[in-house]
Amino acid sequence: MRIIIGSKNPTKWKAVQDVFDTYQVDTLNAPSRVSSQPFSDEETREGAINRALQCAESTPGAIGIGLEGGVMYIKDQLYLCNWGALVTEDENIYTASGARIVLPIDIAEQLKAGSELGDIMDQYTRKEEVRENEGAIGIFTNDSISRRNMFVHVVKLLRGQWEYWINK
Numbered sequence: 001m002r003i004i005i006g007s008k009n010p011t012k013w014k015a016v017q018d019v020f021d022t023y024q025v026d027t028l029n030a031p032s033r034v035s036s037q038p039f040s041d042e043e044t045r046e047g048a049i050n051r052a053l054q055c056a057e058s059t060p061g062a063i064g065i066g067l068e069g070g071v072m073y074i075k076d077q078l079y080l081c082n083w084g085a086l087v088t089e090d091e092n093i094y095t096a097s098g099a100r101i102v103l104p105i106d107i108a109e110q111l112k113a114g115s116e117l118g119d120i121m122d123q124y125t126r127k128e129e130v131r132e133n134e135g136a137i138g139i140f141t142n143d144s145i146s147r148r149n150m151f152v153h154v155v156k157l158l159r160g161q162w163e164y165w166i167n168k
């Protein structure tokens with residue numbers, strides 16, 4: 001069975017390959033159809049579902065996976081959030097979210113002013129493509145949890161739910 005992940009971002013497709021290691025994993029540039037910087041759980045989750053649906057619809061018999069990064073408020077603090085969706089051939093949708101950490105206030109201010117987290121993180125770290133490497137979660141956890149590790153957990157939650165319900 002083919003698994004199609006709706007992103008060319010290596011932190012995402014490598015996480016899917018880590019979890020579905022005996023499957024053929026392909027990538028598809030599937031747009032999230034939400035804003036480029038999602039600002040709530042709802043919007044981030046919707047982006048993940050949209051990507052997964054496009055992947056599942058692109059190839060008969062394939063499983064589609066979407067992984068989406070965003071930010072969300074709890075009271076006045078802005079947290080990093082990530083969502084995943086797995087869509088089966090018959091369009092059952094499984095969803096799961098990833099670990100979240102609070103973002104520093106100066107990063108939150110730049111996000112509120114309209115910048116994207118990916119660009120902010122590159123400037124902050126003076127690195128290139130943080131979003132395709134350790135991610136903000138890697139930077140602000142002192143490399144304890146990389147973006148790929150965080151997505152591995154999300155994809156395990158998706159795979160586990162799918163396997164549980166498929167046998168019912």
Ligand SMILES: O=P(O)(O)OP(=O)(O)OP(=O)(O)OC[C@H]1O[C@@H](n2cnc3c(O)ncnc32)[C@H](O)[C@@H]1O
Binds near residue numbers: 036067121147
């Ligand atoms: O190529 P795609 O799949 O679009 O991957 P992306 O990382 O660019 O895009 P996402 O849709 O997952 O994330 C939305 C925005 O938030 C940024 N972002 C999310 N999580 C991040 C992280 O951990 N580190 C850096 N940027 C992050 C990302 O770069 C985008 O600007």
